[in-house]
Amino acid sequence: MHILIIGAAGMVGRKLAARLTADGSLGGRAIDAMTLVDVVAPDAPAGFTGKVTLETADLSAPGEAARLIAGRPDAIFHLAAIVSGEAELDFDKGYQINLDGTRYLFDAIRIANGQDGYKPRVVFTSSIAVFGAPLPYPIPDEFHTTPLTSYGTQKAICELLLADYSRRGFFDGIGIRLPTICIRPGKPNKAASGFFSNILREPLVGQEAVLPVSDDVRHWHASPRSAVGFLIHGATIDVEKVGPRRNLSMPGLSATVGEQIEALRRVAGDKAVQLIRREPDEMIMRMCAGWAPGFEAKRARELGFTAESSFEEIIRVHIEDELGGTL
């Protein structure tokens, strides 16, 4: 089978390509071709023996979507997006990439469906940003989407399109609302939510990290490995069992910052915990107050999606996948 990953140069896209390479198959079918697309050149996945096509493309440019599906990939992972902060700063760019780009992709598939019956699986990464405060805890599966960012609005709109295009039979779509990914590998970044990863990742390698909020802040997490698992499961799940409500809040782990720190202590000791420097930041604390504390994710769990059940597990996944298995 042929797999297309749009947004393949990002952290999740790279891990997804690596996992597909390691598995060698998807849903029992051998993977003989992968097309990896991003606005910057993606890397070829190490060790993949099938045909690899690497593309630099902007999905929101005219004709690009039709070109990308010309080879009729069997499964499409659409991970490409302008991130929340940028979509808030640049209104036009956010709507152009996150909404119009996705709609171009969906419409290119629809037109191909009308031409030759093409009907791929489409796995779309949505976000818990489709929800906006005030939020209950836990957030039930049937809670309304009232985003408080343009990014969340764009994701919520694409979810609606995905469900309608699937209902119409143009493709088999699954929308995956990712939790916050923790521990995010790499360097500390300036994203307001970066500290959730920073306070674990940096101390694990003996570096200092800054904690800008209080220990009682509760949020919703899953590891990069779980995120890739959600996408793989979304690509192979029986859509008849999912029914018309195609956008699913993924399972995850609801934890306070204090619980994160205690898990770090159990895995890496007091010395690691002492590397966390408390520097309260009023602005980040205000932003945090509007973030999702946790979800029931009942439907997704019943449909077989799984995530970590403790923060120690999330830390151990990071040690295994990023630090060679040992501290």
Next chain:
Amino acid sequence: MHILIIGAAGMVGRKLAARLTADGSLGGRAIDAMTLVDVVAPDAPAGFTGKVTLETADLSAPGEAARLIAGRPDAIFHLAAIVSGEAELDFDKGYQINLDGTRYLFDAIRIANGQDGYKPRVVFTSSIAVFGAPLPYPIPDEFHTTPLTSYGTQKAICELLLADYSRRGFFDGIGIRLPTICIRPGKPNKAASGFFSNILREPLVGQEAVLPVSDDVRHWHASPRSAVGFLIHGATIDVEKVGPRRNLSMPGLSATVGEQIEALRRVAGDKAVQLIRREPDEMIMRMCAGWAPGFEAKRARELGFTAESSFEEIIRVHIEDELGGTL
């Protein structure tokens, strides 16, 4: 003040223009100009002494939205839409008119806002079709929007845009999720939901009407007079009190067909009820099973929106507004 009504030739648009004419003002400000727009030529409201501009225009045509707001109307009622059945039959037309047309309007206002600070009130008619089965009864304000028609999808997307553009400060938007309008004046039409009105309107003037479903079918109703009242209230309400969740399920009356018929009996007697001919229609019964049985509409009621509290009241509104006050 200057009022723009887009979709002014439809039933609700005509009644809204007539009500604004009768009131002479909106939110305490005298109405000195009305621009009435539709794809077919709208009529001038009888008795309006201000400036009337009648336009035939298609909002989804390039440049039309900017042209329509060139006079910087203070309040815009956007009622124009392709109806549910047509949006389902003609995919492209539905998305073009219901989604792109609305987005062109919102973007034209956004651009004007950037140019000269223009910031009108925008009242958008949404629909209970944003909800899709299975549905609880009553449906709470925080229930998710998972439409099962392209029309409902387009309305739900426009709701998200309206909330985001309002949050960004481009305009003050209010989305009004209208109940099924009952009693709809005019001739019986082929809409699947037409019978809710037909079984009352026709017998009230001595004509037969067909009932295709069983008496226990429960649905959500408001009179045309209430619908106009919602729009007026939406145009004058303090948006600070509404907050960022700008799309509101309107109050209405949840009633079974049997309750509708008993109200008809009390108002017009057995003779009227005997004009209802039962002709069960399997297809319409299946469709009905997915329609909204009723809403809590707690927020809208708290914000001052009001509707009828009995079906006799709904019938009496029809007699007053359409039949000259007597049977």
